[in-house]
Amino acid sequence: MVFACKKRLTEEGQLLELNGVTRLYGDVVALDGLDLSVPDDTYLSLLGASGAGKTTLLRLIAGFEEPNRGELLLNGERLDGKPPHLRDIGFVFQNFALFSHLSVAENVAFGLRYREVGRLENEAEIRERTQHALELVGLEDFGHRGVGEISGGQRQRVALARTLVTEPQIVLLDEPLGALDANLRARMCDELRAIRERLKVSFLHVTGSETEALTMGDTVAVLAEGRIAQVDNSRSLFTQPKNPASARHLNAWNLLSGVVENGALRTSVGLLPIGEKVADDTPVQLAVRFDDIGVCAPSDVPAGHDHFEATYVTGEFNGPTALSFFRTPDGELIQVVDHLSDPRLPQLEEGKSYALFFSPDSAVLFKGAA
Incomplete structure (x- = not known):
């Protein structure tokens, strides 16, 4: 079984586009006319300091919040104003957000059984897709276990499998390696990239670690003061920052x-x-x-x-x-x-x-x- 890839790209080949996106919290400007494009089939790292608006940006894309101004488009269609469950976007939370009372397989299958649009009724198909998702993240023999019986790195992979099994057009990762120890982080970096390359699905990976951003991203975007300071490949960004904000964030x-x-x-x-x-x-x-x-x-x-x-x-x-x-x-x-x-x-x-x-x-x- 191969996961489907539901894409209808804009003429420019951009999967996700944010144009002039602004988010205010009272008098506090979290995002200030931000522009960002995420191409198809890419791993884009978003690097920003604590409080820079990284998580706010992901929440806007996912539909948990709405912008005060600007527009968000997926495959050329407006996202803003559309409820989260209709956006066809996957979200891997920093704390994984797994259901502790469900098994690993039940966690992965949850979206297939209970999502509002495209819910599956055929149990054989649910089992097949769940098992394939677990195989994809290297947990094919762990479906029967409780989430409290597996390691932090394995829980991270369960959260990823639960997202991938619904075949989203783009996957958002909110500091997904932050809860892991150093050895697990290094291993998961390799595994995340390998999984993304096999699926050909775009990942937008948010992190405050310059090392993680440069390691993971085909492209790295630097978020500073509510705007994108620079978007470049890892080597060019590190060796040729275009402004002080980018240089500071590289540490x-x-x-x-x-x-x-x-x-x-x-x-x-x-x-x-x-x-x-x-x-x-x-x-x-x-x-x-x-x-x-x-x-x-x-x-x-x-x-x-x-x-x-x-x-x-x-x-x-x-x-x-x-x-x-x-x-x-x-x-x-x-x-x-x-x-x-x-x-x-x-x-x-x-x-x-x-x-x-x-x-x-x-x-x-x-x-x-x-």
Whole structure:
């Protein structure tokens, strides 16, 4: 048995489109004229900080809430105003939302038996589709068990099977790996991608983890201040963020604010050369990735490198990498990452001042105030 794929795409090949979507809670703007397109047959990660509106966005798509302004379309048809059970959208909740009094198989079959539209009456067909969904997520021998008798990772897969068995056009995942331990998260990343690729159904995966977003998504969208800051493939987003909001959400870039002065950037750490020609008095933010910064004594800066001085505060050991924290004279925190397989930083002493240097080519400029 193969799950059906009920799609009628727009001319542009977009499965889901959000145009100018705004959601207000009193005077609080959760989403502010947001535009987003989800193509057919793709895994799109939505990355955003806590409170950025990620879950609100999913709830609007699913129909649990309605926008104050804007429109949502699935295959070119308006979604807003349509009740959730008529939207043909699957939703995997962060806490899985399984029925504890039902078995694994009964949880998966629930939507087939009780949904308002397309409810199945034939028990043989229900059993066949339920078993196929369990096989798809690797739980074909677990149907008789209670949900309290299986692990967190298995419960996550039951929740996914319960969604997939109804053959939705798109699957929404609300931080689905957040309740799992580190080992399970890594394994489920691989399993989710493999399942999606077999089904050719689009997944929209919401997360606050930049690592998870970059790992999972064919495409990653960054949500900041109620709008989409950037949509790109993982590598381009990580190496070439297009604005400060994207750089901050990646948790891999240091940002220094300044104003252009005679072809250089006047910052809190001094005057730094810039490679681009920018008019004087233009506000600019200079971004340098954690792993593009070297550390040395102030007298040993390599030729051809920009640098500034900062005081070493502390370090953080993360297994294959180590993160070092420095404080500039005006209190700005700068982070430098070192890979233990190829260490490049000297032995650092807390409270001592060092030169932090980088190649001008590695810096990215964002014009505009912070």
